[in-house]
Amino acid sequence: MFPLEKRVTVVCGHYGTGKTNLSINLALDCARRGEEVTLVDMDVVNPYFRSADYSDLLESEGVRVIGPNFANTNLDTPSLPGSARVAIEEGGRVIVDVGGDDAGATALGMYAGTLEGSDPDVLYVVNMYRSLTTRPEEAVGILREIEAAARIRVTGLVNNSHLKQDTVADTVLGSMGFADEVSRATGLPLRFTTAPRQVAVDLLNKVPNIYPVDVCVRAPWE
Amino acid sequence: MGEKVLMKGNEAIAEAAIAAGCRHFFGYPITPQTEVAAYMSKRMPKIDGVYLQAESEVASINMVLGAGAAGVRVMTSTSSPGVSLMAEGISYIAGSDVPCLIVNVQRGGPGLGGIQPSQADYFQATKSTAHGDFHMLVFAPSTVQETVDMISTAFDLGDKYRMPAMVLSDGMLGQMMEPVVLPDARDPDNDSKEWAACGHGNKREHNVVNSLYIDPRELETLVRKRYERYAEIEENEQRAEEYLTDDADIIVVAYGSSSRVSRSAIDMARKQGIKVGMVRPITLWPFPKKALLKHADHAKAFLSVEMSMGQMVEDIKLAVECKVPVEFYGRTGGVIPTPNEVLEQIIRINGGDQ
Incomplete structure (x- = not known):
């Protein structure tokens, strides 16, 4: 399946739910379909494990990467280049990888007006196994905080529930009830569920809209 | 749990x-x-x-x-x-x-x-x-x-x-x-x-x-x-984890993140037939001298892998009482060594290409 419905897709969620890994997979997927695609790394909160760290991989596959001005320079100065706004306003496919929680989503608020005019798909990533969002009401709480900070409405949910290297088919199956509950509580559609590529093959007929992902975000020894 | x-x-x-x-x-x-x-x-x-x-x-x-x-x-x-x-x-x-x-x-x-x-x-x-x-x-x-x-x-x-x-x-x-x-x-x-010092309540001498x-x-x-x-x-209270040390000719010593890198390198070296293991200090003070010294009789070399210019290596030399050479490999400044880099060191110490 190809899960993107709009030209501009915003990926937001709690810290560590897997937003960056999902964004990288979506961008690579678009590039491999021959699309012109830009990945905007809007994470000005966390200097580790961010999209801009994977520029080499992304750019080798033809993805344009726009990151914070000082990403990867050890300088803790959060500022974003003007090209981020231009990419959202016009041009080809855009994926925006937002920082975690409301703190990370605050940077997105700067683009609220621009985004409104671009009719974006705003995907909220949930991971049932992620500490502090293991209960549906906690996931909904953070969704509301992000919407308030970013001044934007979430349009769909992505179930990215995983346990890193311990992820098996049952890990994903066991999270579907959680994802459905978040969907019911918010009235938002569950747009797709991810699984590591080797796990996804066992889930094709068991989970609707399964989206296989490669694990790109990993420690140097993994 | x-x-x-x-x-x-x-x-x-x-x-x-x-x-x-x-x-x-x-x-x-x-x-x-x-x-x-x-x-x-x-x-x-x-x-x-x-x-x-x-x-x-x-x-x-x-x-x-x-x-x-x-x-x-x-x-x-x-x-x-x-x-x-x-x-x-x-x-x-x-x-x-x-x-x-x-x-x-x-x-x-x-x-x-x-x-x-x-x-x-x-x-x-x-x-x-x-x-x-x-x-x-x-x-x-x-x-x-x-x-x-x-x-x-x-x-x-x-x-x-x-x-x-x-x-x-x-x-x-x-x-x-x-x-x-x-x-x-x-x-x-x-x-x-x-x-x-939390209040004596007139019941004892003050601390x-x-x-x-x-x-x-x-x-x-x-x-x-x-x-x-x-x-x-x-x-x-000395604590250390041992990994494949029983028959090891080379003992890698590493803690924290560099031990994760080293473990991957050791697995790669073992596939090439190199007898290498690891002592991973869990306590740095007290330094696990006993766990290291007991391998000084059968290992022909130790290799300290650190994300520094070489600091723990000194304690390893003291722990093994200079009975065998203690080598060092490190990256610093925020750079993490790769498993391949550590593997190269293991191969070099083992006597070159297999």
Whole structure:
């Protein structure tokens, strides 16, 4: 399946739910379909494990990467280049990888007006196994905080529930009830569920809209 | 025991400390450690705990001394330059026989250095934290789960021996996520200790917690007594994990993140038929001398792998009493060695290409 419905897709969620890994997979997927695609790394909160760290991989596959001005320079100065706004306003496919929680989503608020005019798909990533969002009401709480900070409405949910290297088919199956509950509580559609590529093959007929992902975000020894 | 959850190393430090009964946190933000403080600031108010962001690391560590002197379970966390600022206070804590937990999520140095992971504070943690004759217990986790398990051990042993304990992590272990099972929560450990300055209620003599001793003989006697305790710790508390050491010709010694890299390199070398294993220090002070020395008779070389210019390598040489060569490989400044780089060193020590 190809899960993107709009030209501009915003990926937001709690810290560590897997937003960056999902964004990288979506961008690579678009590039491999021959699309012109830009990945905007809007994470000005966390200097580790961010999209801009994977520029080499992304750019080798033809993805344009726009990151914070000082990403990867050890300088803790959060500022974003003007090209981020231009990419959202016009041009080809855009994926925006937002920082975690409301703190990370605050940077997105700067683009609220621009985004409104671009009719974006705003995907909220949930991971049932992620500490502090293991209960549906906690996931909904953070969704509301992000919407308030970013001044934007979430349009769909992505179930990215995983346990890193311990992820098996049952890990994903066991999270579907959680994802459905978040969907019911918010009235938002569950747009797709991810699984590591080797796990996804066992889930094709068991989970609707399964989206296989490669694990790109990993420690140097993994 | 609960269910598996995904946690960042830094969050796990905070949650594990809460589970271990810690209700007092004083700190100051610094990358790559800030999530510990951020997490504590959200959790402590909900569980009747104290989270206080002080005006500096100097103030934080003195608040830790105060709370520790009152007998409560207390901690701070910081990253490398922050420990330098805390140095004076840590010496006062050691000189006052006050237990506490200090977490160092190391980053590249010296100076302001960088914000990427490093292990260049080994000397600082184990030998030269600050002025005077003293030691800290120093624990080095290598996974997020081990970090969780180690936090309560560090608190317990700090209490047992009445001394500061440090968990020496690094930016990679602090920032990466792994599945963990959190331990069952203990009741807040606010029981006053018999020596603590927490109000005598007219029922006993008042306690004094102090590190100032004008009479040199009194101070010498006190320091000597403390060193008797250190000797007991060196005898009883050395901890290390061994990996494929039984038949090893080459013993890699690495802790924390560099031990994760080394383990991958060892697996690759074993596939090439090279007999290599690892001793992974879990306590850096006391240094696991016994675990190393027992391999000095069958191993033909040791290799220290560190994210520094070579610090632990000196302790390895002392531990194996110079019976066999001790080599070193390291990256520094925030660079993590790759498994291939370590493999190359193992192949070189083994005598070249297979």
